[in-house]
Amino acid sequence: MLTALFGGTFDPVHYGHIHPAIALAKEIGLTQISLLPNQIPPHKPQPEATTEQRLEMLNLAIEDLPLFSIDTREISSEKLMRPSYTIETLEKWRKENGYQKGLAFIMGQDSLLSLPTWHKWQTLLDYCHLLICRRPGYAEKTDDMELQNWIDTHQTTNIKDLHDCPFGYIFFAHTPLENVSATEIRQNINNEQNYKNLLPTKVWHYIHQHALYNAKKK
Numbered sequence: 001m002l003t004a005l006f007g008g009t010f011d012p013v014h015y016g017h018i019h020p021a022i023a024l025a026k027e028i029g030l031t032q033i034s035l036l037p038n039q040i041p042p043h044k045p046q047p048e049a050t051t052e053q054r055l056e057m058l059n060l061a062i063e064d065l066p067l068f069s070i071d072t073r074e075i076s077s078e079k080l081m082r083p084s085y086t087i088e089t090l091e092k093w094r095k096e097n098g099y100q101k102g103l104a105f106i107m108g109q110d111s112l113l114s115l116p117t118w119h120k121w122q123t124l125l126d127y128c129h130l131l132i133c134r135r136p137g138y139a140e141k142t143d144d145m146e147l148q149n150w151i152d153t154h155q156t157t158n159i160k161d162l163h164d165c166p167f168g169y170i171f172f173a174h175t176p177l178e179n180v181s182a183t184e185i186r187q188n189i190n191n192e193q194n195y196k197n198l199l200p201t202k203v204w205h206y207i208h209q210h211a212l213y214n215a216k217k218k
């Protein structure tokens with residue numbers, strides 16, 4: 001069985017996470033996706049919601065979706081003051097599970113293009129496959145030749161490779177384009193604009209109840 005981790009800040013979780021992940025699971029035959037909230041995003045300001053609130057919103061979002069579970073290893077790590085470097089999480093996973101089991105890390109196209117700024121990025125494929133979801137506004141090709149060559153070297157279009165090998169491939173999924181970001185949601189809330197159609201209703205209620213992301217209500 002291929003284990004799939006979907007890392008993110010999830011501040012808040014939205015349909016741009018959920019819908020592509022469901023389609024990806026269908027496309028390649030995943031039975032479980034673990035959402036992996038980070039504690040300290042390596043490349044972003046600290047989230048506005050607390051870790052507990054982001055976790056509660058994730059729990060609400062997946063309540064009726066058995067495909068998803070939550071992996072809390074990054075938020076329950078003893079090194080809470082360190083950025084949540086993905087490579088360290090993957091190393092830890094391999095230490096616990098060995099190298100025979102299949103592991104994949106899911107990300108959006110924007111994250112793939114930012115990979116050269118990630119900690120030890122070229123070694124990620126020694127631990128997992130990368131499953132890439134399409135994202136509006138981000139092209140499949142990059143002008144960064146080092147990254148493009150790396151992608152070309154490791155890309156597969158054969159789903160069987162992902163199941164037969166425990167790590168090492170990059171796969172571009174044919175996921176639906178969801179034009180939403182957490183930034184847009186936070187901005188909409190702050191500007192008192194509608195955002196209800198961008199995330200699960202239970203998460204919307206939670207944000208409303210706790211007056212999250214609204215500077216005027218703080």
Ligand SMILES: Nc1ncnc2c1ncn2[C@@H]1O[C@H](COP(=O)(O)OP(=O)(O)OP(=O)(O)O)[C@@H](O)[C@H]1O
Binds near residue numbers: 009016020106134181
């Ligand atoms: N609309 C989307 N379509 C495809 N992938 C997405 C989408 N939104 C987020 N992702 C992916 O989900 C992962 C976690 O994203 P994150 O939680 O940071 O959400 P975000 O909307 O990008 O946040 P922010 O707007 O605060 O930067 C990343 O790999 C990102 O590429």
Ligand SMILES: O=C(O)c1ccc[n+]([C@@H]2O[C@H](COP(=O)([O-])O)[C@@H](O)[C@H]2O)c1
Binds near residue numbers: 036042043
């Ligand atoms: O390891 C890194 O250097 C690194 C740099 C940027 C992002 N990440 C991870 O990529 C995932 C998506 O990140 P973000 O910032 O888009 O929420 C999340 O799990 C982050 O911890 C990891």
